Amino acid sequence: MIVDLALVGGILALALGVLVARQAFAAVALFIGYGLLLALAWGRLGLMDVALTEAAIGAGLSGVLLLAAARRLSAAPAQEDSPPGRVTRALIGAGCAILTCAVGAAVLLLPDAPPGLAAEVAANQRATALGNPVASVLMAFRGLDTLLESAVLVLAVICTVALAPDQGWAGPPGAPQPQADGPLALLARLLPPLGIVVAAHIFWIGVDAPGGKFQAAAILAAMWLLPWMAGIAPAPPIGTRALRITVAAGPALFIAVGLLGAMLTGAFLAWPSGFEKPLILIVEVALTLSIAAALALLVMGPRT
């Protein structure tokens, strides 16, 4: 309990620090610390799948994205709106305080035995042949959500690419990275093989324990971003067919298998019985690669 209160205090301090920070750099550094503590908080709550995702995305990829953005903006700041007046500010504060109280009350007033779906998941989990209940939910019971989510990532990549200037938009994504020397170049060569092993491990244990495709994909994306940032592996042009196929293959395969399920069992995204585990694994591998490529492209940003 003391541990939880200490952690909550730390998270609140960092969140307040982000909001009152004067420089963008400081705010981003605080935000990275916040992501890290949030991952620990998810661990305390016992939501280990979420903790892994937050560690990978919140503490890892976000840092790369936001620090690069802060750096670019410190050179060429963006237009700011005029700050709200004192009265508006007070009104906004009051509104947000009311919102906080309402959400807090909702948390405290939840019924003691909340109506959950845990029992139904437990009852039907054997059918999916996966030991990790969250993976069962993601791939079987709420497969449509997962499909839509991977589609959202593809859409996000398309949006980002579309923000590139008109001439030469099909070129490599992001700004061209200067070549690093010394320790960073060494790290960029040493870490990716190790990271890929870790990603494979996290993916594989995800079948029966917390872990799985999102977490593995975020690690893989980081392992692509590292040599890119060090300037030793320039990104391929957006127009490259292999890149486009990699990004789209996961969702496309998921839809194809879903249609197969519709033909065999009469329901879209239903897994034909007897082949659940191999089919789910194949789709998960394809989704992992697609999500990893999409996440990396998103962090690199549009061509500048």
Add this chain to the structure above:
Amino acid sequence: MSSLLGVAAFAVLLTLLLGLVRVLRGPQAADRIAAAQLLGTTGIAALLLWGAAVGSATHTDLALTLAVLAPFATIAMVRKEPGE
């Protein structure tokens, strides 16, 4: 023994929270990023101790993920700028 390890995890977490002060105060960007990196390492240590206390391998996996990805903020900070 496991309760001892739990206490140890709590002690490490306390040093993590003290380190927050440096992230909050700065004054320089390098200070904040370096302190954030220390938060990562301390978090990893706390997770390892806590995982050993409750006998869970998942905590070790979480620490492993952090160990691979926590340095990325620092790397993004120290790399050469485009056009530098």
Add this chain to the structure above:
Amino acid sequence: MSLLADAFTVFCVVAGIGFFAAGTAGLLRFPDTGSRLHALTKADHLGLGLIVLGLLPRAEALGGAFRLLAIWGLVLLASAATGPLLARIAQRRDPPA
């Protein structure tokens, strides 16, 4: 035997916590960025190393021990690569932020 292993674990973990506390104290108390980085890398390397060492006898099977060592190795590698660069930044174009 298990008593000896437990004593080893306690000793290493306590020493590791000592290094973390020292590193944090240095991070808070030292006057300039350079010496703060120095304090921090000590905690990084030794504190985590001692805790990993202390937990090794308790690791389940070879896989658990391997994972513990991998974590330490990864942190060492990253810290060794970024430390000098961070120090260079601290000395050179240092935007107070």
Add this chain to the structure above:
Amino acid sequence: MTADVYGLLGAVLTGLGLFGMLVRTEPLLRILAFNLLGGGVFLVLGAIARRGAGAGFAADPVPQAIILTGIVVAFAATTIAVALLLRLAARKDDA
């Protein structure tokens, strides 16, 4: 009990994030505040998941899966916002 503490933290973060989004004027800080808001909402969902623990699980897996999906989608939204922001800043340079 643990669930309540983090649920309340989620409520506070939701309010703080919304306040920051509306009051701060720097676009990057608004994006950060949006992420604080998102973290708050996820924590409230997480508290609900923890309270729904049962059937041998540490937490109800259905809200957990929704949070996972939410984190990834929120990250995608953040990257688009950052890309838009950088494009805006670059446009101002041209003009």
